[in-house]
Amino acid sequence: MSAPGAIVIGASAGALEALSVLLPALPASFASPVFVVVHLPPDRKSILAEIFQAKCRIPVHEAEDKEPIMAGTIYFAPPNYHLLIETENSLALSSDEPVRYSRPSIDVLFESAADTYGPALTAIVLTGANPDGADGLRRIGLAGGTVLVQDPTEAMAPEMPLAALAACPTAQVLPLAGIASFLLGV
Amino acid sequence: MHDKIEDIEIRLLLEALFLKYHYDFRKYAAASVKRRLRQAKEAMGFETFSAMQEALLHDASMLPRLLGYLTVQVSEMFRDPSYFRAIREKVVPHLRTYPSLRLWVAGCSEGEELYSLVILFREEGLEDRTLFYATDINQDALARAEAGVFDLERIQHFTENHRQSGGHSSLSSYYSAAYGRASFDKTLRKQVVFADHSLVTDAVFAEMHLISCRNVLIYFDRELQDRAIGLFKDSLARKGFLGLGAKENLRFSGHAGAFLDFVREEKIYQRRTE
Numbered sequence: 001m002s003a004p005g006a007i008v009i010g011a012s013a014g015a016l017e018a019l020s021v022l023l024p025a026l027p028a029s030f031a032s033p034v035f036v037v038v039h040l041p042p043d044r045k046s047i048l049a050e051i052f053q054a055k056c057r058i059p060v061h062e063a064e065d066k067e068p069i070m071a072g073t074i075y076f077a078p079p080n081y082h083l084l085i086e087t088e089n090s091l092a093l094s095s096d097e098p099v100r101y102s103r104p105s106i107d108v109l110f111e112s113a114a115d116t117y118g119p120a121l122t123a124i125v126l127t128g129a130n131p132d133g134a135d136g137l138r139r140i141g142l143a144g145g146t147v148l149v150q151d152p153t154e155a156m157a158p159e160m161p162l163a164a165l166a167a168c169p170t171a172q173v174l175p176l177a178g179i180a181s182f183l184l185g186v
Numbered sequence: 187m188h189d190k191i192e193d194i195e196i197r198l199l200l201e202a203l204f205l206k207y208h209y210d211f212r213k214y215a216a217a218s219v220k221r222r223l224r225q226a227k228e229a230m231g232f233e234t235f236s237a238m239q240e241a242l243l244h245d246a247s248m249l250p251r252l253l254g255y256l257t258v259q260v261s262e263m264f265r266d267p268s269y270f271r272a273i274r275e276k277v278v279p280h281l282r283t284y285p286s287l288r289l290w291v292a293g294c295s296e297g298e299e300l301y302s303l304v305i306l307f308r309e310e311g312l313e314d315r316t317l318f319y320a321t322d323i324n325q326d327a328l329a330r331a332e333a334g335v336f337d338l339e340r341i342q343h344f345t346e347n348h349r350q351s352g353g354h355s356s357l358s359s360y361y362s363a364a365y366g367r368a369s370f371d372k373t374l375r376k377q378v379v380f381a382d383h384s385l386v387t388d389a390v391f392a393e394m395h396l397i398s399c400r401n402v403l404i405y406f407d408r409e410l411q412d413r414a415i416g417l418f419k420d421s422l423a424r425k426g427f428l429g430l431g432a433k434e435n436l437r438f439s440g441h442a443g444a445f446l447d448f449v450r451e452e453k454i455y456q457r458r459t460e
Binding site for chain 1: 215216218220222259260401403404405407408433435
């Protein structure tokens with residue numbers, strides 16, 4: 001049986017604005033789980049889940065360890081933990097060392113999601129000022145997943161999309177509005 | 187199908203590790219284990235996990251290196267200061283009512299959580315009546331915990347955490363600094379027993395009043411988490427306390443009914459009286 005699809009998103013500087021275009025666009029009927037890593041300060045509680053729960057039509061959680069994966073639900077990685085996809089039914093957290101100074105790391109999420117979902121995965125790299133996510137996006141591409149990168153000319157911080165494109169040249173480059181319409185067709 | 191072959195190889199490697207050396211990682215959370223094993227494979231220069239498995243079976247000197255990848259956790263002293271503040275302000279008043287106490291830091295790794303709790307108990311005047319058990323499956327990590335030496339560059343962060351946790355002494359009074367290292371005072375270890383103990387295969391060894399096990403269970407799958415939580419349940423005195431990591435919880439455990447939320451937002455639970 002093939003895995004049901006899933007969406008993974010990575011963003012850093014400018015994430016709030018970019019996600020505010022994408023996530024509220026998802027309809028109440030959206031069927032895939034959505035996993036999001038945003039770089040956050042490690043020593044403060046995150047209010048991302050609350051902010052987006054108020055804006056979105058589907059449930060938004062900050063991920064808890066071994067939480068079951070529900071269709072049509074957005075999961076944010078908590079500060080100071082990596083978020084990994086354990087199986088199609090369960091996510092997991094780890095406090096392994098930061099990767100490229102980041103915990104949560106986009107690469108860690110993307111790599112585990114590629115292992116679990118293979119071609120049924122859609123990955124999106126948004127605005128950010130560092131190269132996290134590039135290696136992970138390349139792996140997702142190699143595993144047959146769909147890879148999208150926010151148009152660097154539109155991104156608030158272009159480094160992350162540019163690094164992702166350098167590592168994964170087959171990725172489609174789209175503006176946020178284009179990514180949003182793409183997701184509606186998933 | 188390449189990935190599926192890798193999954194088979196990893197299962198066989200973990201089976202070999204168990205059959206030959208009795209270290210059981212078969213029920214660890216798969217995604218983290220895979221990540222750590224990939225790092226080990228690359229660092230040790232193996233092409234495949236099958237090659238690694240063959241080497242492991244015939245060369246015991248590989249074991250400590252591999253365990254290093256699979257088990258070592260870097261934490262911080264007073265990580266999540268609000269957890270330690272809750273222990274200090276909400277749990278300690280209950281513990282004061284006991285003439286003698288036993289505390290268990292399960293999966294102590296290199297000792298950051300242990301030293302945090304010993305210092306907190308000293309500040310609260312409970313250290314002398316408390317026996318602290320610090321356990322781990324990694325002998326190297328236990329030896330480092332027993333040595334109590336940390337990089338000096340980490341100390342500034344530990345000091346800030348300690349202050350935020352409500353610490354009312356100066357962290358600098360517990361260590362001496364030299365050559366870029368901070369060596370914690372050996373008197374902090376006078377009430378501590380360091381021991382090799384596995385939450386996967388070992389049993390209850392004493393009755394505890396407080397068990398602190400933070401960011402260890404996240405590395406287990408749900409079945410193994412359940413075993414460990416059952417072990418904590420059976421180890422705790424009635425009304426004893428269990429503290430978990432900020433993003434861990436008992437919600438998915440079959441033993442959830444044996445515990446009350448004591449400080450819900452800090453994942454501090456209390457054993458029910460039956």
